[in-house]
Amino acid sequence: MFDVLMQTPIIEIFDEQLEKYGVKLYAKREDLTDPVISGNKYRKLKYNLIYAKQKRFHTLLSFGGAYSNHIHAVAYAGYKFGFKTIGIIRGEEIKPLNPTLEDARSFGMKLHFISRTSYRNKNEQQFIENLKNKFGDFYLIPEGGSNSLAVKGCEEILMEDEREFDHICCACGTGGTLAGIITSLGGMKKAWGFPVLKHGEFLKEDISRLIYDYNKRSYTNWDLITNYHFGGYAKYTFELISFINRFKKAHKIQLDPIYTGKLFFGIYDGIERGFFTSGEKILAIHTGGLQGIKGFNNRFGNLID
């Protein structure tokens, strides 16, 4: 396996608002795992890479949107760990490539663009057969990288002595990261997922299934907080942007507008609304995702400082 920081630090965040409400907030700095591959994406890939090597696969194939942190991570992991990589990208190719796809291509990934309509069939057997006919054999990693081996990897986010918090909060795309956090807690404390997509309630079933497939158990100490999506995936408001920029100035921590910005915004709002209460300790998982900022700024006009 290539070298990354496996035990990331937890730091306390200090400011007037937290002091006023008597809440303690900490950040688990998974953004520091590696300068290129961001925290949770590495964790999700780790055991998949080991498995694919053991089974002597030479190629990894996965799916994602044009700005996907996951696609970026698969391309980089393949480059570092000796796999060919193929990225099936949703939508038409737009030239020049955006920074995410430009990086992916420079890491050696073969990019294959398909229409949004075909992309919807990505989990169907026939569709995958067609890909095998076209590209030869590959190890398939699902969109967002979430499968049982990803849950196993995400169990390693929290060390055993890092579970003393009342609440553990994490942004959710597909929910694999939260699933690993939940299994690592073993029923203790409370885990909260903040879906970054609209109508995120559907993730509850996906996450329960990921957990069940992994360890045949179910847990009740977790839930989703679905009202901090800001209009949907990659949607934003100026309130969100200004929060991210203020947070960076105050705490020297960069948040991204797709995931962690929404998470931290939601936590602060939850504190203000009394959802989290005085005396409680909250741990926010900073899952990284910072590679996406360049593309976001190119697209929407340098909003993130």
Ligand SMILES: *Cc1c(COP(=O)(O)O)cnc(C)c1O
């Ligand atoms: C992908 C990603 C997530 C979501 O992870 P899931 O396991 O898909 O829920 C959260 N934060 C960042 C920065 C990500 O890149």
